[in-house]
Amino acid sequence: MLDRYVVPKLKAPLQRVAVRVQEWGMNADQVTVVGFLIGVLALAGVATGHFLIALFLLFLNRLADGIDGEMARQSGSTDAGAYLDIVLDFIFYAIFPLGFALYDPGTNALAAAVLIASFVATGASFLAFDTFARGREIDHPDFAYKGFYYINGLAEGTETIIAFVMMCIWPQHFVLIAGVFALICVVTAINRVVFSYMTLRGTSL
Numbered sequence: 456m457l458d459r460y461v462v463p464k465l466k467a468p469l470q471r472v473a474v475r476v477q478e479w480g481m482n483a484d485q486v487t488v489v490g491f492l493i494g495v496l497a498l499a500g501v502a503t504g505h506f507l508i509a510l511f512l513l514f515l516n517r518l519a520d521g522i523d524g525e526m527a528r529q530s531g532s533t534d535a536g537a538y539l540d541i542v543l544d545f546i547f548y549a550i551f552p553l554g555f556a557l558y559d560p561g562t563n564a565l566a567a568a569v570l571i572a573s574f575v576a577t578g579a580s581f582l583a584f585d586t587f588a589r590g591r592e593i594d595h596p597d598f599a600y601k602g603f604y605y606i607n608g609l610a611e612g613t614e615t616i617i618a619f620v621m622m623c624i625w626p627q628h629f630v631l632i633a634g635v636f637a638l639i640c641v642v643t644a645i646n647r648v649v650f651s652y653m654t655l656r657g658t659s660l
Contacts, residue, residue, distance in 0.1 A: 461613045462613075465521060466525070469521045469522055469524075469525045470525050470529070472518075472522055472525075473522050473525035473526045473529060474529070476522055476526065477526060477529070477530070481526075482526065482530070483523045483524075483526040483527040483530065483532075483536050484523075484535070484536050484539055486519050486522055486523040486526060487519070487520075487523045487536070487539050487540050487543060488539075488543070489519060490515070490516050490518075490519025490520055490522075490523065490543075491516070491543040491546070491547060493512050493515045493516045493519065494512070494513075494516040494543075494547040494550070494551070495547075495550070496512050497509045497512035497513050497516060497551060497554070498550045498551060498553065498554040499554070500512055500554070501551065501554030501555055501557075501558055501622075501623070501626075502554045502557035502558050503558070504558055504626075506623045506624070506626050507623070509554070509623050510620060510623035510624070513551070513616070513619055513620070513623065516547060517616055520540070520544065523536075523540060524540070527540075541582075545574075545578055548574050548578075548615060549571050549574060549575075551619055552567040552570045552571055552622075552633060553567060553571065555567055555622060555626065555629045555633070556568070558626070559629075562629075562630065563629050563630060563633075566629060566630040566633040566634055566637075567629075567633060569633065569634065569637045570633040570634075570636060570637045570640070572637075573636075573637040573638075573640035573641050573644070574640060576640065576641060576644035577610055577640045577643050577644045577647070579644075580643075580644045580647035580648050580651065581647050581651070583651070584647070584651040584654075584655070587651075587655055588654075609639045609640075609642055609643045609646075610636065610639045610640045610642075610643040614636075614639070615636075618632060618633075618636040
């Protein structure tokens, strides 16, 4: 819901950082992998109860995700790079809540499982549509910067990061935060499935 407003404001500073990182000799795919490894460290930080460290690593992970996209656009994006970025992003989104389950299994495991399941639903709802949208040349101008057809909704990248930040600041309320955000994700997934189905029905070949 917020990505279309937040992402354009971050574009200019990310472009400047991307130029500097390229001057260091790194390419977009390398930044993607480094960002993911930082995300794995964030999982370890959560699992061991070092929530402020995990919050800082979360920030670095998301910064890397913004930088690699700008680097790809400056040097020429590739399907391989877009694929790597999408896959590692989704793995990160899944393992971050897992850290809270590892930290306190008795209290957090069920809420983490429900949240991860809701992430699967939101991801599947637009990634599956992307396959057919490409074949029918369906464009989405609001998210033209992404390497796939992205369907907007209540739960997007910005909202997910806000939820993760809240979990790090108030880990004692993880169950509540995860439960509320999982519900938002489910509503988003339902909306995307209905939109995708109706769109494909109207553009069937």
